Amino acid sequence: MIKNAHNPNRPYSPDPDQAEQIKHWHTPDLTADARSQDTRTNALNLQRPDSKRVADDETEETLEIKPLTADDIEQMRQAAHDEGMLQGKEEGFAKGYSERREQGQQDGLKQGLAEGKKQGLADAATEIDTLRAELSVLFDQLQQPLAKIDNRVEQELVQLALAMAKSVINVEVTTNPQVILQALQEAIGALPLQSNAVTIKLNPADVATVKQHYSETEITERGWQLRAEPLLAQGGCLVQSSSSSVDRSIQQRVQSSLEHFLQLEEAAEHAAESIINDTVDDTIDDIAADTEQRKVTESDSPAKSSQSAPSSERQAEKEKKQTSAQDPKPHD
Template identity: 35%
Template sequence: MTKPIKYQGRPLRASEAVDELLEKWPIPDVTQDTRKFAGRSTAFGTPLADLYRKELEQSAEDLEPEEPELPSLTMAELERIRQDAYEEGLKQGHEQGYIDGFEKGVGEGKEAGYKEGIELGKTQGQEDVKPLIEEQLTSLKALLDSLSAPLAKVDDDAEKQLVQLTVMLTEALVYQEIKTSPEIVLQSLKQCIDVLASEQQSVRIHLHPEDIELVKNSYGDAALTDNHWQLVPEPTLE
């Protein structure tokens, strides 16, 4: 086992030994000193200083980057380059303009086609549903005509039957016979029937709100007033 090297009475560490060696290591002279070639020459009499100087100059020239030689252009070649650049820019401008114009045209065409399609569909839908509307109007007119017809005249037999029915109902309610003359009951009932007939002239017709507008547009307010039709909206009807 080797004994540790002691430095100033204590063991010497490896890092300290390296530092000490570096401090004592002489740095070699690497400068280019041409004086050592002074007075010396080759066997052919060429001074060493001249040879060394030429070698240094050649090394310096080799290290300098060579600038690329730019080709010389004639006026015709410059004009051709300018014209080519102009035509290329013009071509690109045409292509971009075509693309922009095409996209804009497609957008406008879609919008115009959409509007035209809506109008055409609306017109076609109205034409298709027109026969159905006319058919419904015809059926509705027949129904309204039947409703607007006055009540059938009550003949004498019907009046007598109503008198008998009234008497029977009265007897059942008060448990006694009416002592009044039947002619008086007949007269009162006739007045009620006249009032009923007068009231029935004003017919209340329950229809869907959309059908009410259809009837008003078809007949007009004047016809509704003349026929004594009172149109009542009923949303639950279909």
């Protein structure tokens, strides 16, 4: 009789599930073959787990270890070689990528700075050219009104000087007989040496003056033929020979003097204009140099720009231009 584990005095009474399993319980095989197979079961006629484990252990013990062949060794060596190559490749790639990345960043930074500096200088040159053109237009606009005023004043001064010269000369020639005599000598001296017969046209008043200073014999010996010309102003003469003529009339002498004066004035104006243009160019160059200096300083602050010309050299060149412009050669 099976006793109850909880109450030894009370018979064991299985529960319905256990009772159902008991109904299907088979008597285990106790023969020698069955025992040799070690198919031991538990109370429920189920194979015990430890018997299966023992069988597996016996199977493992019966496994034979085969020796390694040359192919196996070669495969193992190749596998280890491939694994080492792969690991070295990965490590080398990671290291090379890091180094090349750092080098690429440095090269990119240098190239970017160089291109930025070059682009900055190009932009500065464009701005300088634009500024130069604007300043040139501005100076031209400032000079145009002054030039118009100068031209008008110049014309009025010329007319005034001409009128004053004529007035002074008319007074001089009527009171000083030396005027016509000097004009006659200058005209005769301007003729070629081989000139013999000379026709001298004079104002009737000047004919009398010449005859007072030269006798008829002297006039004949000199080969002069005096001819009165009422249209000529007093104090002037027109000398003609067979090959040339000299105009020493008052009108021509005043015109020559005036032209010479205007030539001197034109030379002075040219010198002044040259000085102004040089000053404008120097001012523009100074502004351009300062702008370029600022651009270079902004793009590369540690470096000092050596491209702009020193101010002392520009000043010396400016003074040289002004000196040469202030010393014009008069026209003959």
